[in-house]
Amino acid sequence: MSQDLLSPPARKGDRTAARIRDAALELFSRLGFERVMMGEIAAAAGVSQATLHYHFQDKSQLWRAAMLQLRAVVAEEERLLEAATDASALTQLRMAMRLFLAISWKHPALGRIVALEGMAGGERLDWLDAHLIGPRNRRLAQLAQAAIDAGDLKPFPAAQLVITLQAAGAGLINLTPMMRATFGIDTAAPDVREAHERMILDALLGGFLTHPN
Amino acid sequence: MSQDLLSPPARKGDRTAARIRDAALELFSRLGFERVMMGEIAAAAGVSQATLHYHFQDKSQLWRAAMLQLRAVVAEEERLLEAATDASALTQLRMAMRLFLAISWKHPALGRIVALEGMAGGERLDWLDAHLIGPRNRRLAQLAQAAIDAGDLKPFPAAQLVITLQAAGAGLINLTPMMRATFGIDTAAPDVREAHERMILDALLGGFLTHPN
DNA sequence: GATATTTCTGATTTCTAAGTCAGGAAATCC
DNA sequence: GGATTTCCTGACTTAGAAATCAGAAATATC
Numbered sequence: 041m042s043q044d045l046l047s048p049p050a051r052k053g054d055r056t057a058a059r060i061r062d063a064a065l066e067l068f069s070r071l072g073f074e075r076v077m078m079g080e081i082a083a084a085a086g087v088s089q090a091t092l093h094y095h096f097q098d099k100s101q102l103w104r105a106a107m108l109q110l111r112a113v114v115a116e117e118e119r120l121l122e123a124a125t126d127a128s129a130l131t132q133l134r135m136a137m138r139l140f141l142a143i144s145w146k147h148p149a150l151g152r153i154v155a156l157e158g159m160a161g162g163e164r165l166d167w168l169d170a171h172l173i174g175p176r177n178r179r180l181a182q183l184a185q186a187a188i189d190a191g192d193l194k195p196f197p198a199a200q201l202v203i204t205l206q207a208a209g210a211g212l213i214n215l216t217p218m219m220r221a222t223f224g225i226d227t228a229a230p231d232v233r234e235a236h237e238r239m240i241l242d243a244l245l246g247g248f249l250t251h252p253n
Numbered sequence: 254m255s256q257d258l259l260s261p262p263a264r265k266g267d268r269t270a271a272r273i274r275d276a277a278l279e280l281f282s283r284l285g286f287e288r289v290m291m292g293e294i295a296a297a298a299g300v301s302q303a304t305l306h307y308h309f310q311d312k313s314q315l316w317r318a319a320m321l322q323l324r325a326v327v328a329e330e331e332r333l334l335e336a337a338t339d340a341s342a343l344t345q346l347r348m349a350m351r352l353f354l355a356i357s358w359k360h361p362a363l364g365r366i367v368a369l370e371g372m373a374g375g376e377r378l379d380w381l382d383a384h385l386i387g388p389r390n391r392r393l394a395q396l397a398q399a400a401i402d403a404g405d406l407k408p409f410p411a412a413q414l415v416i417t418l419q420a421a422g423a424g425l426i427n428l429t430p431m432m433r434a435t436f437g438i439d440t441a442a443p444d445v446r447e448a449h450e451r452m453i454l455d456a457l458l459g460g461f462l463t464h465p466n
Numbered sequence: 467g468a469t470a471t472t473t474c475t476g477a478t479t480t481c482t483a484a485g486t487c488a489g490g491a492a493a494t495c496c
Numbered sequence: 497g498g499a500t501t502t503c504c505t506g507a508c509t510t511a512g513a514a515a516t517c518a519g520a521a522a523t524a525t526c
Binding site: 070071072073074075152154155156157158159160161162165166169173174177178181194196197199200201203204205206207208210211212214215216217218219220221222223225232235236238239240242243244245246247248 | 283284285287288365367368369370371372373374375378379382386387390391394407409410412413414416417418419420421423424425427428429430431432433434435436438445448449451452453455456457458459460461
Protein backbone atom coordinates (compact mmCIF):
# COMPACT_ATOMS: atom_id res chain seq x y z
CA MET A 41 0.00 0.00 0.00
CA SER A 42 2.73 2.47 0.88
CA GLN A 43 4.43 3.83 -2.16
CA ASP A 44 8.02 2.99 -1.40
CA LEU A 45 9.27 1.00 1.53
CA LEU A 46 12.88 1.99 1.07
CA SER A 47 13.08 5.76 1.10
CA PRO A 48 12.00 7.17 4.49
CA PRO A 49 9.28 9.42 3.07
CA ALA A 50 10.67 12.88 2.52
CA ARG A 51 8.09 14.92 4.34
CA LYS A 52 5.80 14.14 7.19
CA GLY A 53 2.77 15.32 5.30
CA ASP A 54 3.29 12.65 2.68
CA ARG A 55 3.11 9.90 5.23
CA THR A 56 -0.06 11.33 6.69
CA ALA A 57 -1.60 11.64 3.27
CA ALA A 58 -0.73 8.01 2.60
CA ARG A 59 -2.35 6.90 5.85
CA ILE A 60 -5.47 8.81 4.92
CA ARG A 61 -5.52 7.28 1.43
CA ASP A 62 -5.17 3.78 2.83
CA ALA A 63 -7.95 4.28 5.34
CA ALA A 64 -10.14 5.82 2.66
CA LEU A 65 -9.53 2.95 0.25
CA GLU A 66 -10.45 0.36 2.81
CA LEU A 67 -13.65 2.12 3.79
CA PHE A 68 -14.73 3.19 0.32
CA SER A 69 -14.26 -0.29 -1.06
CA ARG A 70 -16.15 -1.97 1.72
CA LEU A 71 -19.03 0.46 1.94
CA GLY A 72 -19.13 2.57 -1.19
CA PHE A 73 -18.70 6.29 -1.62
CA GLU A 74 -21.68 7.70 0.22
CA ARG A 75 -21.81 5.25 3.07
CA VAL A 76 -18.46 6.51 4.24
CA MET A 77 -18.23 9.71 6.25
CA MET A 78 -15.19 11.90 6.23
CA GLY A 79 -15.15 11.65 9.99
CA GLU A 80 -14.78 7.86 9.82
CA ILE A 81 -11.85 8.12 7.49
CA ALA A 82 -10.26 10.71 9.72
CA ALA A 83 -10.73 8.51 12.77
CA ALA A 84 -9.34 5.46 10.97
CA ALA A 85 -6.30 7.45 9.90
CA GLY A 86 -5.90 8.98 13.35
CA VAL A 87 -6.20 12.60 12.29
CA SER A 88 -8.80 15.31 12.54
CA GLN A 89 -11.40 15.72 9.89
CA ALA A 90 -9.99 19.06 8.83
CA THR A 91 -6.71 17.36 8.01
CA LEU A 92 -8.44 15.42 5.27
CA HIS A 93 -9.24 18.70 3.61
CA TYR A 94 -5.74 19.93 4.05
CA HIS A 95 -4.37 17.03 2.03
CA PHE A 96 -7.26 16.47 -0.36
CA GLN A 97 -9.52 19.07 -1.81
CA ASP A 98 -12.77 17.27 -1.16
CA LYS A 99 -14.32 13.85 -0.74
CA SER A 100 -14.34 13.10 -4.46
CA GLN A 101 -10.69 13.91 -4.82
CA LEU A 102 -9.88 11.70 -1.87
CA TRP A 103 -11.83 8.89 -3.50
CA ARG A 104 -9.84 9.28 -6.68
CA ALA A 105 -6.59 9.35 -4.80
CA ALA A 106 -7.59 6.13 -3.08
CA MET A 107 -8.44 4.52 -6.40
CA LEU A 108 -5.09 5.48 -7.85
CA GLN A 109 -3.55 3.32 -5.14
CA LEU A 110 -5.19 0.41 -6.87
CA ARG A 111 -3.67 1.26 -10.19
CA ALA A 112 -0.29 0.17 -8.96
CA VAL A 113 -1.79 -3.24 -8.23
CA VAL A 114 -3.20 -3.55 -11.70
CA ALA A 115 0.04 -2.33 -13.22
CA GLU A 116 1.91 -5.13 -11.49
CA GLU A 117 -0.44 -7.64 -13.08
CA GLU A 118 0.14 -6.06 -16.47
CA ARG A 119 3.86 -6.38 -15.99
CA LEU A 120 3.72 -10.07 -15.21
CA LEU A 121 1.47 -10.77 -18.16
CA GLU A 122 3.66 -8.73 -20.43
CA ALA A 123 6.52 -11.08 -19.67
CA ALA A 124 4.58 -13.99 -21.10
CA THR A 125 3.20 -12.69 -24.39
CA ASP A 126 4.76 -15.57 -26.29
CA ALA A 127 2.75 -18.21 -24.43
CA SER A 128 -0.53 -19.40 -25.93
CA ALA A 129 -3.56 -17.23 -25.37
CA LEU A 130 -5.08 -19.90 -23.17
CA THR A 131 -1.99 -20.06 -21.01
CA GLN A 132 -1.94 -16.30 -20.68
CA LEU A 133 -5.60 -16.26 -19.80
CA ARG A 134 -5.15 -18.92 -17.18
CA MET A 135 -2.24 -16.98 -15.74
CA ALA A 136 -4.37 -13.85 -15.74
CA MET A 137 -7.08 -15.65 -13.80
CA ARG A 138 -4.55 -16.93 -11.31
CA LEU A 139 -3.22 -13.41 -10.87
CA PHE A 140 -6.74 -12.08 -10.58
CA LEU A 141 -7.44 -14.44 -7.72
CA ALA A 142 -4.19 -13.65 -5.96
CA ILE A 143 -4.89 -9.93 -6.26
CA SER A 144 -8.48 -10.37 -5.13
CA TRP A 145 -7.35 -12.01 -1.92
CA LYS A 146 -4.60 -9.54 -1.32
CA HIS A 147 -6.50 -6.42 -2.31
CA PRO A 148 -10.19 -7.17 -1.94
CA ALA A 149 -10.80 -3.47 -2.44
CA LEU A 150 -10.45 -3.81 -6.19
CA GLY A 151 -13.22 -6.33 -6.68
CA ARG A 152 -15.54 -4.58 -4.28
CA ILE A 153 -15.08 -1.23 -5.97
CA VAL A 154 -15.78 -2.73 -9.38
CA ALA A 155 -18.90 -4.41 -8.07
CA LEU A 156 -20.16 -1.29 -6.33
CA GLU A 157 -19.59 1.22 -9.08
CA GLY A 158 -20.11 -1.24 -11.93
CA MET A 159 -23.64 -1.80 -10.72
CA ALA A 160 -24.48 1.84 -10.09
CA GLY A 161 -23.04 3.52 -13.15
CA GLY A 162 -22.42 7.24 -13.13
CA GLU A 163 -19.37 9.43 -13.17
CA ARG A 164 -17.33 7.33 -10.80
CA LEU A 165 -17.77 4.29 -13.02
CA ASP A 166 -16.75 6.36 -16.02
CA TRP A 167 -13.62 7.42 -14.23
CA LEU A 168 -12.82 3.87 -13.18
CA ASP A 169 -13.46 2.60 -16.67
CA ALA A 170 -11.05 5.11 -18.11
CA HIS A 171 -8.34 4.78 -15.50
CA LEU A 172 -8.54 1.34 -14.00
CA ILE A 173 -10.73 -1.39 -15.33
CA GLY A 174 -11.58 -0.61 -18.93
CA PRO A 175 -8.20 -1.19 -20.58
CA ARG A 176 -7.53 -4.23 -18.44
CA ASN A 177 -10.82 -5.91 -19.23
CA ARG A 178 -10.68 -5.18 -22.92
CA ARG A 179 -7.27 -6.72 -23.00
CA LEU A 180 -8.47 -9.83 -21.23
CA ALA A 181 -11.39 -10.09 -23.62
CA GLN A 182 -8.94 -10.03 -26.50
CA LEU A 183 -7.00 -12.84 -24.90
CA ALA A 184 -10.17 -14.86 -24.49
CA GLN A 185 -11.10 -14.24 -28.11
CA ALA A 186 -7.67 -15.41 -29.20
CA ALA A 187 -8.05 -18.57 -27.14
CA ILE A 188 -11.42 -19.17 -28.74
CA ASP A 189 -10.01 -18.59 -32.23
CA ALA A 190 -7.24 -21.06 -31.41
CA GLY A 191 -9.93 -23.61 -30.66
CA ASP A 192 -8.95 -23.91 -27.00
CA LEU A 193 -12.07 -22.36 -25.49
CA LYS A 194 -15.70 -22.93 -26.32
CA PRO A 195 -16.99 -20.13 -28.53
CA PHE A 196 -18.80 -17.93 -26.05
CA PRO A 197 -18.78 -14.14 -26.41
CA ALA A 198 -15.36 -13.19 -25.09
CA ALA A 199 -16.39 -10.18 -23.02
CA GLN A 200 -19.14 -12.08 -21.26
CA LEU A 201 -16.81 -14.97 -20.62
CA VAL A 202 -14.18 -12.81 -18.99
CA ILE A 203 -16.60 -10.83 -16.87
CA THR A 204 -18.40 -13.95 -15.73
CA LEU A 205 -15.16 -15.61 -14.72
CA GLN A 206 -14.17 -12.53 -12.77
CA ALA A 207 -17.58 -12.29 -11.13
CA ALA A 208 -17.25 -15.90 -10.04
CA GLY A 209 -13.72 -15.36 -8.83
CA ALA A 210 -14.45 -12.26 -6.81
CA GLY A 211 -17.92 -13.25 -5.64
CA LEU A 212 -17.01 -15.26 -2.62
CA ILE A 213 -14.43 -12.71 -1.54
CA ASN A 214 -16.72 -9.73 -1.97
CA LEU A 215 -19.52 -11.46 -0.15
CA THR A 216 -17.48 -12.21 2.96
CA PRO A 217 -20.02 -10.58 5.31
CA MET A 218 -22.83 -12.62 3.78
CA MET A 219 -20.88 -15.88 4.02
CA ARG A 220 -20.48 -15.18 7.70
CA ALA A 221 -24.11 -14.25 8.23
CA THR A 222 -25.61 -17.13 6.30
CA PHE A 223 -23.15 -19.97 6.79
CA GLY A 224 -20.88 -18.83 9.57
CA ILE A 225 -17.99 -19.31 7.18
CA ASP A 226 -14.91 -17.15 7.47
CA THR A 227 -13.61 -16.67 3.96
CA ALA A 228 -10.19 -15.77 5.27
CA ALA A 229 -9.65 -19.38 6.40
CA PRO A 230 -6.93 -21.11 4.38
CA ASP A 231 -9.08 -24.09 3.42
CA VAL A 232 -11.82 -21.82 2.08
CA ARG A 233 -9.29 -20.01 0.01
CA GLU A 234 -7.65 -23.13 -1.29
CA ALA A 235 -10.95 -24.72 -2.29
CA HIS A 236 -11.95 -21.49 -4.01
CA GLU A 237 -8.79 -21.46 -6.05
CA ARG A 238 -9.36 -25.01 -7.30
CA MET A 239 -13.00 -24.32 -7.92
CA ILE A 240 -12.36 -21.35 -10.17
CA LEU A 241 -9.28 -22.55 -11.99
CA ASP A 242 -10.11 -26.22 -12.38
CA ALA A 243 -13.87 -26.56 -12.37
CA LEU A 244 -15.09 -23.26 -13.79
CA LEU A 245 -12.34 -22.49 -16.23
CA GLY A 246 -12.28 -26.19 -17.06
CA GLY A 247 -15.91 -25.95 -18.11
CA PHE A 248 -14.92 -23.59 -20.91
CA LEU A 249 -12.23 -25.79 -22.37
CA THR A 250 -12.92 -27.54 -25.63
CA HIS A 251 -10.72 -30.48 -24.74
CA PRO A 252 -10.25 -30.76 -20.97
CA ASN A 253 -7.19 -32.60 -19.80
CA MET B 254 -44.60 -6.44 -9.08
CA SER B 255 -48.22 -5.50 -8.34
CA GLN B 256 -49.76 -7.75 -5.77
CA ASP B 257 -52.82 -8.96 -7.60
CA LEU B 258 -53.71 -8.21 -11.17
CA LEU B 259 -57.30 -9.39 -10.87
CA SER B 260 -58.90 -7.43 -8.08
CA PRO B 261 -59.09 -3.72 -8.87
CA PRO B 262 -57.16 -2.60 -5.79
CA ALA B 263 -59.58 -1.72 -3.04
CA ARG B 264 -58.30 1.68 -2.04
CA LYS B 265 -56.46 4.32 -3.95
CA GLY B 266 -53.81 4.64 -1.27
CA ASP B 267 -52.81 1.02 -1.78
CA ARG B 268 -52.06 1.61 -5.41
CA THR B 269 -50.00 4.68 -4.59
CA ALA B 270 -48.09 2.79 -1.91
CA ALA B 271 -47.39 0.04 -4.43
CA ARG B 272 -46.07 2.53 -6.98
CA ILE B 273 -43.80 4.00 -4.32
CA ARG B 274 -42.56 0.54 -3.30
CA ASP B 275 -41.79 -0.37 -6.89
CA ALA B 276 -39.90 2.84 -7.51
CA ALA B 277 -38.02 2.40 -4.25
CA LEU B 278 -37.07 -1.18 -5.07
CA GLU B 279 -35.71 -0.23 -8.44
CA LEU B 280 -33.64 2.63 -7.07
CA PHE B 281 -32.45 0.95 -3.89
CA SER B 282 -31.33 -2.12 -5.78
CA ARG B 283 -29.47 -0.18 -8.41
CA LEU B 284 -27.80 2.31 -6.13
CA GLY B 285 -27.96 1.07 -2.56
CA PHE B 286 -29.68 2.54 0.43
CA GLU B 287 -27.81 5.78 0.97
CA ARG B 288 -27.29 6.74 -2.64
CA VAL B 289 -31.02 7.03 -3.05
CA MET B 290 -32.78 10.17 -1.92
CA MET B 291 -36.38 10.20 -0.84
CA GLY B 292 -36.98 12.95 -3.38
CA GLU B 293 -35.84 10.68 -6.22
CA ILE B 294 -38.21 7.95 -5.17
CA ALA B 295 -41.02 10.44 -4.91
CA ALA B 296 -40.30 11.78 -8.37
CA ALA B 297 -40.08 8.29 -9.84
CA ALA B 298 -43.40 7.39 -8.27
CA GLY B 299 -44.96 10.67 -9.35
CA VAL B 300 -45.90 11.87 -5.88
CA SER B 301 -44.62 14.46 -3.46
CA GLN B 302 -41.93 13.62 -0.98
CA ALA B 303 -44.30 14.04 1.93
CA THR B 304 -46.49 11.31 0.49
CA LEU B 305 -43.69 8.83 1.06
CA HIS B 306 -43.91 9.59 4.74
CA TYR B 307 -47.64 9.28 4.72
CA HIS B 308 -47.41 5.68 3.52
CA PHE B 309 -44.15 4.64 5.14
CA GLN B 310 -42.81 5.75 8.46
CA ASP B 311 -39.29 6.49 7.32
CA LYS B 312 -36.65 5.57 4.76
CA SER B 313 -35.71 2.33 6.51
CA GLN B 314 -39.29 1.13 6.62
CA LEU B 315 -39.69 1.94 2.97
CA TRP B 316 -36.57 -0.09 2.23
CA ARG B 317 -37.97 -3.06 4.09
CA ALA B 318 -41.29 -2.77 2.35
CA ALA B 319 -39.45 -2.76 -0.97
CA MET B 320 -37.49 -5.85 0.03
CA LEU B 321 -40.65 -7.67 1.01
CA GLN B 322 -41.71 -7.31 -2.60
CA LEU B 323 -38.82 -9.57 -3.46
CA ARG B 324 -39.93 -12.21 -1.03
CA ALA B 325 -42.83 -13.08 -3.26
CA VAL B 326 -40.35 -13.75 -6.04
CA VAL B 327 -38.29 -16.07 -3.88
CA ALA B 328 -41.42 -17.79 -2.63
CA GLU B 329 -42.43 -18.60 -6.17
CA GLU B 330 -39.06 -20.26 -6.71
CA GLU B 331 -39.53 -22.27 -3.52
CA ARG B 332 -42.90 -23.44 -4.75
CA LEU B 333 -41.56 -24.69 -8.05
CA LEU B 334 -38.70 -26.51 -6.39
CA GLU B 335 -41.05 -28.02 -3.84
CA ALA B 336 -42.92 -29.69 -6.65
CA ALA B 337 -39.81 -31.61 -7.65
CA THR B 338 -38.42 -32.96 -4.41
CA ASP B 339 -38.42 -36.50 -5.75
CA ALA B 340 -35.96 -35.70 -8.52
CA SER B 341 -32.23 -36.25 -7.96
CA ALA B 342 -30.38 -33.57 -6.03
CA LEU B 343 -28.44 -32.68 -9.16
CA THR B 344 -31.60 -32.27 -11.18
CA GLN B 345 -33.08 -30.07 -8.48
CA LEU B 346 -29.94 -28.01 -8.30
CA ARG B 347 -29.87 -27.54 -12.05
CA MET B 348 -33.48 -26.52 -11.94
CA ALA B 349 -32.71 -24.10 -9.13
CA MET B 350 -29.93 -22.53 -11.20
CA ARG B 351 -32.23 -22.21 -14.18
CA LEU B 352 -34.81 -20.53 -11.98
CA PHE B 353 -32.17 -18.32 -10.48
CA LEU B 354 -31.18 -17.08 -13.91
CA ALA B 355 -34.77 -16.52 -14.98
CA ILE B 356 -35.42 -14.56 -11.81
CA SER B 357 -32.22 -12.60 -12.17
CA TRP B 358 -33.22 -11.38 -15.60
CA LYS B 359 -36.76 -10.65 -14.58
CA HIS B 360 -35.99 -9.09 -11.20
CA PRO B 361 -32.41 -7.84 -11.33
CA ALA B 362 -33.10 -6.09 -8.06
CA LEU B 363 -32.62 -9.29 -6.11
CA GLY B 364 -29.08 -9.96 -7.23
CA ARG B 365 -28.05 -6.35 -6.89
CA ILE B 366 -29.40 -6.08 -3.38
CA VAL B 367 -27.58 -9.22 -2.33
CA ALA B 368 -24.36 -7.92 -3.83
CA LEU B 369 -24.69 -4.49 -2.26
CA GLU B 370 -25.62 -5.51 1.23
CA GLY B 371 -23.72 -8.79 1.19
CA MET B 372 -20.52 -6.82 0.70
CA ALA B 373 -21.23 -4.14 3.26
CA GLY B 374 -22.58 -6.15 6.17
CA GLY B 375 -24.55 -4.43 8.89
CA GLU B 376 -28.12 -4.44 10.02
CA ARG B 377 -29.63 -4.48 6.57
CA LEU B 378 -27.69 -7.60 5.68
CA ASP B 379 -28.83 -9.22 8.91
CA TRP B 380 -32.41 -8.43 8.02
CA LEU B 381 -32.01 -9.78 4.51
CA ASP B 382 -30.31 -12.89 5.79
CA ALA B 383 -33.18 -13.59 8.16
CA HIS B 384 -36.01 -12.75 5.79
CA LEU B 385 -34.83 -13.31 2.27
CA ILE B 386 -31.58 -14.94 1.39
CA GLY B 387 -30.42 -17.01 4.34
CA PRO B 388 -32.97 -19.82 4.27
CA ARG B 389 -32.86 -20.04 0.51
CA ASN B 390 -29.08 -20.26 0.31
CA ARG B 391 -28.80 -22.79 3.10
CA ARG B 392 -31.33 -24.91 1.32
CA LEU B 393 -29.41 -24.72 -1.94
CA ALA B 394 -26.21 -25.62 -0.15
CA GLN B 395 -27.93 -28.72 1.20
CA LEU B 396 -28.96 -29.66 -2.30
CA ALA B 397 -25.41 -29.22 -3.51
CA GLN B 398 -24.12 -31.33 -0.66
CA ALA B 399 -26.60 -34.06 -1.54
CA ALA B 400 -25.48 -33.98 -5.16
CA ILE B 401 -21.89 -34.29 -4.01
CA ASP B 402 -22.74 -37.18 -1.72
CA ALA B 403 -24.50 -38.86 -4.61
CA GLY B 404 -21.26 -38.61 -6.53
CA ASP B 405 -22.71 -36.32 -9.19
CA LEU B 406 -20.74 -33.20 -8.33
CA LYS B 407 -17.07 -32.79 -7.59
CA PRO B 408 -16.51 -32.57 -3.85
CA PHE B 409 -16.15 -28.83 -3.32
CA PRO B 410 -17.47 -27.14 -0.18
CA ALA B 411 -21.19 -26.90 -0.89
CA ALA B 412 -21.75 -23.36 0.37
CA GLN B 413 -18.87 -21.97 -1.66
CA LEU B 414 -20.04 -23.84 -4.71
CA VAL B 415 -23.54 -22.43 -4.52
CA ILE B 416 -22.47 -18.86 -3.85
CA THR B 417 -19.89 -18.94 -6.61
CA LEU B 418 -22.42 -20.22 -9.11
CA GLN B 419 -24.82 -17.49 -8.10
CA ALA B 420 -22.11 -14.85 -8.28
CA ALA B 421 -21.28 -16.00 -11.78
CA GLY B 422 -24.92 -16.10 -12.77
CA ALA B 423 -25.78 -12.66 -11.46
CA GLY B 424 -22.47 -10.99 -12.28
CA LEU B 425 -23.11 -10.03 -15.86
CA ILE B 426 -26.60 -8.83 -15.04
CA ASN B 427 -25.54 -6.77 -12.05
CA LEU B 428 -22.69 -5.21 -13.97
CA THR B 429 -24.84 -3.97 -16.82
CA PRO B 430 -23.58 -0.37 -16.52
CA MET B 431 -19.99 -1.58 -16.63
CA MET B 432 -20.60 -3.80 -19.65
CA ARG B 433 -21.92 -0.77 -21.44
CA ALA B 434 -19.06 1.48 -20.35
CA THR B 435 -16.26 -0.96 -21.12
CA PHE B 436 -17.55 -2.96 -24.07
CA GLY B 437 -20.57 -1.05 -25.29
CA ILE B 438 -22.57 -4.21 -24.76
CA ASP B 439 -26.23 -4.00 -23.84
CA THR B 440 -26.93 -6.94 -21.59
CA ALA B 441 -30.62 -6.71 -22.33
CA ALA B 442 -30.00 -7.91 -25.90
CA PRO B 443 -31.45 -11.38 -26.53
CA ASP B 444 -28.22 -12.88 -27.83
CA VAL B 445 -26.29 -11.73 -24.75
CA ARG B 446 -28.89 -13.31 -22.57
CA GLU B 447 -28.99 -16.55 -24.50
CA ALA B 448 -25.22 -16.92 -24.49
CA HIS B 449 -25.18 -16.21 -20.77
CA GLU B 450 -27.69 -18.92 -20.10
CA ARG B 451 -25.63 -21.52 -21.96
CA MET B 452 -22.45 -20.30 -20.35
CA ILE B 453 -23.72 -20.73 -16.83
CA LEU B 454 -25.74 -23.89 -17.22
CA ASP B 455 -23.57 -25.80 -19.66
CA ALA B 456 -20.02 -24.60 -19.22
CA LEU B 457 -19.83 -23.51 -15.59
CA LEU B 458 -22.18 -26.01 -14.03
CA GLY B 459 -20.71 -28.60 -16.38
CA GLY B 460 -17.30 -27.95 -14.87
CA PHE B 461 -18.56 -29.24 -11.54
CA LEU B 462 -19.94 -32.50 -12.86
CA THR B 463 -18.05 -35.68 -12.09
CA HIS B 464 -19.15 -37.31 -15.31
CA PRO B 465 -20.16 -34.73 -17.88
CA ASN B 466 -22.47 -35.93 -20.60
C1' DG C 467 18.02 28.08 18.58
C1' DA C 468 15.57 31.61 16.00
C1' DT C 469 12.89 31.91 11.83
C1' DA C 470 10.17 30.28 8.23
C1' DT C 471 7.38 26.79 6.50
C1' DT C 472 4.50 23.06 6.68
C1' DT C 473 1.18 20.48 8.96
C1' DC C 474 -2.65 20.05 11.74
C1' DT C 475 -6.83 21.24 14.57
C1' DG C 476 -11.23 23.17 17.04
C1' DA C 477 -14.76 25.96 16.03
C1' DT C 478 -17.80 27.46 12.74
C1' DT C 479 -20.39 27.82 8.52
C1' DT C 480 -22.75 25.88 4.62
C1' DC C 481 -25.27 22.61 2.45
C1' DT C 482 -28.22 18.77 1.75
C1' DA C 483 -31.50 15.48 2.71
C1' DA C 484 -34.77 13.34 6.14
C1' DG C 485 -38.72 14.06 8.50
C1' DT C 486 -43.02 16.96 10.37
C1' DC C 487 -47.29 19.34 10.17
C1' DA C 488 -51.41 21.95 9.21
C1' DG C 489 -54.58 22.22 5.92
C1' DG C 490 -56.61 21.41 1.18
C1' DA C 491 -58.22 17.94 -2.33
C1' DA C 492 -60.05 13.63 -3.46
C1' DA C 493 -62.24 9.48 -2.66
C1' DT C 494 -65.69 6.86 -0.11
C1' DC C 495 -69.87 6.15 2.38
C1' DC C 496 -74.60 6.85 3.60
C1' DG D 497 -75.02 15.21 -2.71
C1' DG D 498 -73.50 16.13 1.86
C1' DA D 499 -70.67 14.29 5.55
C1' DT D 500 -66.68 11.75 6.66
C1' DT D 501 -62.66 9.61 6.05
C1' DT D 502 -58.59 8.92 3.40
C1' DC D 503 -55.09 10.76 0.76
C1' DC D 504 -51.87 14.08 -0.59
C1' DT D 505 -49.07 18.37 -0.62
C1' DG D 506 -46.26 22.88 0.15
C1' DA D 507 -43.92 24.97 3.55
C1' DC D 508 -41.21 24.26 7.32
C1' DT D 509 -37.99 22.24 10.92
C1' DT D 510 -34.34 19.34 12.19
C1' DA D 511 -30.27 16.62 11.78
C1' DG D 512 -26.04 15.54 10.14
C1' DA D 513 -22.24 15.62 7.14
C1' DA D 514 -18.99 18.35 4.07
C1' DA D 515 -16.22 22.14 3.72
C1' DT D 516 -13.84 26.47 5.52
C1' DC D 517 -10.82 29.19 8.27
C1' DA D 518 -8.01 31.43 11.67
C1' DG D 519 -4.59 30.21 14.37
C1' DA D 520 -1.80 26.74 17.16
C1' DA D 521 1.64 23.09 16.95
C1' DA D 522 5.12 20.67 14.79
C1' DT D 523 8.75 20.39 11.58
C1' DA D 524 12.30 21.87 8.61
C1' DT D 525 15.87 25.37 7.45
C1' DC D 526 19.55 28.33 8.25
